[in-house]
Amino acid sequence: MNLFRTKSIEDMRAMAKNSGMVKNLGAMDLILLGIGCVIGTGIFVLTGVAAAKYAGPAVMISFIISGLACAFAGLAYAEFASIVPSSGSAYTYTYASLGEFIAFLVGWNLILEYTVTSSAVASGWSGYVVGLLKSAGIELPHAFTLVPADGGIVNIPAILITMFLSLLLIRGTQESAKLNKILVFIKLVAVFIFLALAGPKVNPVNWEPFMPFGFSGIASGAAIVFFAYIGFDAVATSAEECRNPSRDLPIGIIGSLLVCTVLYVVVAGVLTGVVPYTELNNPEPVAFALRYIGYNIGSALVAVGAIAGITTVLLVLLYGQARIFFAMSRDGMVPAKVCKIHSRYKTPYLVTILGAILVSLIAGFAPIGLIAEMANIGTLSAFLIAAIGVLVLRFTKPDLPRSFKCPLIYLVSPLAVISCGYLMYNLPFDTWVRFFVWCAIGIFVYFSYSYKHSAIADHDEN
Template sequence: MSLFGRVKPLQSILATAEKKALHRTLGGFQLMLFGIGCIIGTGIFVLTAAGTQKAGPGLMLAFLIAGAVCIVAALCYAEVAAMIPVAGSAYTYSYASVGEFLAWTVGWALILEYAVAASAVSVGWSGYFSGTILNEFLGIQLPAWLSAGPLALGGAPGGFINLPAMLIALAVTWLLMIGTSESAKVNAVLVAIKVTALTAFVVLTLTSPEFDAARFNPFLPAGVFGGFGTGLGAVGAAATIFFAYVGFDAVSTAAEETKDPQKNVPFGLIGSLLFCTVFYILVAAGAIGTIGGQPIMGPDGIPFPAGSEELARQCAMPAYSCALVCSDEALAHVLRQIGFSGIGNMLGVAAFLALPSVILVLIFAQTRIFFVMSRDGLLPERLSTVHPKWKTPHIVTLMTGLIVAVGAAFFPVGLLADYANAGTLYAFFMVAVTVMVLRKTDPDRPRPFRMKGVWIIAPLTLAGCLFLYVNLPWQAILVLPAWALVGLVIYFAYSRSRSHLGQGIVEVVDDVAGEEKAVPIDTAG
């Protein structure tokens, strides 16, 4: 019996992993390229405007801060992912180290992370669809009430529902339900499109005659710290654009397929994160240096909150109609403003093509967490029912898709990203806890990648995640404990009494329609 409660035996979890041992083929450079492909894309396409409104030119410092936190978190993630290479992510790691109760809180936070992140990407896709595909190519101007959520929640004046965002979320959900998944070749093409488009953006903006270093002054109009609960300043922007780095955990989980993981995993992780950080800073510099990136200030000299009603009203005025902070498709908008309309439109098309695959991955990851928790008995087992024809967990996929669609329809992208980050930061916080606990409780367990300086790096991860969390806007700070409270009610009212571990059974599942192994155990639950 653990101090933390019921702990799932690690040897039972690893039994499945041993049966599917993967061939080690990835070198350090390959792992770095894989990481770059996973990380670059969503956040930089959809959050540049929101980040600039929070920090102005200090957005470049924000990328540096967020990248630093990601590096220490990634090293923690890499050790535990290589050690426990099974489905369930941080939820499974926590179950094997700090017990069922805290594992439940992690799984519940991951639900918040993935579903809300999918909503945020859907809203980002909507901006490029409405601005590039409809407006630029087809000459159709979607009414404001169909292209943004209600004014009270942010968005354009007169907004009622973000119809394109809702429809893309539902379309991706339908594809997942009938069993369609993206192939490796298609994904590789989409990654190439994203990186090529952003590289072109950097080259064109930094070499443009419109580029003026004076646009970076003042560099920190809202300061480094905007104040607790404001989400402003460089640190507040870092807490938001942390979303631009989500995906690096996929690099960590590839540790089991890496040759010489002790050397290649840190090279791949740190290399990909450093590359993306520099790339993001160059994108921000190009955007701000060409058309300006000063936030729109309120009468008190403080920037209006990103996604707020006040900012929406200002953006509707002619004086700010071309401002970077007011664009729903910031990067394409920048290129159009400096005379590269055709290339700007192509960048918009790149986002239009690439972002649905990100929505698909996020919703799939969400259903995987639901599925594993359901098979553990912590959620109704009906959720893990696999469709007889489609061979997919159709019930949980439909539920997830509906939640994602509602979030996309009514909330602004910046606020959704902040909500998702709250769940992500808690999950990464618990991964760092897991690393330290397993070093104490199971020191002799084989670790394909053993992080050096764990008692420095893991506490730095805890501090970094907490630091970014308290610099989120107050709504996002509050949403995590509120969400956790709902989760605790469900856990004690339903999950704890129905837990398979509590009943003396361990089930290990490593695929959505995969094999299940039941192991009887003794528990003092």
């Protein structure tokens, strides 16, 4: 069996050029797409949780460590994107460099990442909206806002927002990009309102002790807050809808990553500077911090910004999920019928609908709990493999045209592997167990279906 057959880069380029999707995204659209997915749940929720439970005020260092791991992987992504401007991000890159079997596992884990993360974010959106309505005197029945494990029947708001955004994505990426721009502006305003109000109230005493859980706490915090960064991968999934992907994708990936890292570190510093880290383990730490220092109106404004922020995260995650499904179905890894392009809207509507149903079922009926950590390990494994793949291509195909070349590739690639591997090592044991179970299911699917139906299968082989 030829498990490591690779897909022709020339064929990938031709397929991307003739995909049927409208190419209307520019570099600024991609930067905003990345910010739309990265600045959201992480900055409005994870900063407080990571500080209270893992790193204390040193959560700033946790964000820097995670940001560096993403930066190393992002440089590898950017070079791959300039070589293979095709939907599928790390899945497609691995198919071109390391072979089909490894690529399938990468894609399988990316599907897990996007589906689980989308479900968690949809549930978070529901919680924020229900809480905001409650503060306005409108209390929705628990039966229709909580999952059965939490005492309800179904989380209807989570299902509704997922379906609404999926319909918007079917209508077209340009329309979705316009909504994303508006919501990104609103949430960035909310972040700057927080910094303007809370910044002058920072008390350095709250940063003591700076490392209450030691360096191991910082490392564990970095592994947890990595969840906040996974959105930059979604930029790479937009390749076939870019006007000039070889130039714009590297700008979008690296630009959004730089902006988001700076914002995360600054917000984490201000947050732990105005509120003792021990009090930040709550679902709305940024709004809580403003109430803590007496800015109730500012708190309400930030809560609205948080809802806008979480909406953009869900929008981009659903977008990325559909593009991963699309790329895999086109290659025969999953049934090819689902990769149809809508005749009017020129979007992959069937995979968008399928993904929305899957996310809605999980968000509406299942408790998320620790499973959200699986998104981290799946993404980290994809980043690690992509970093290896870009180095392999430097040896196997050194003459490929590269409009962007990763600087210091023989240093950056190993650093990406080491940093992503280190963060994976620091994830809980239960997460590893679930990860191996998911991979085992994927291996069964590959050998029972995908290998035989692969678009590049050699039907003459024994």
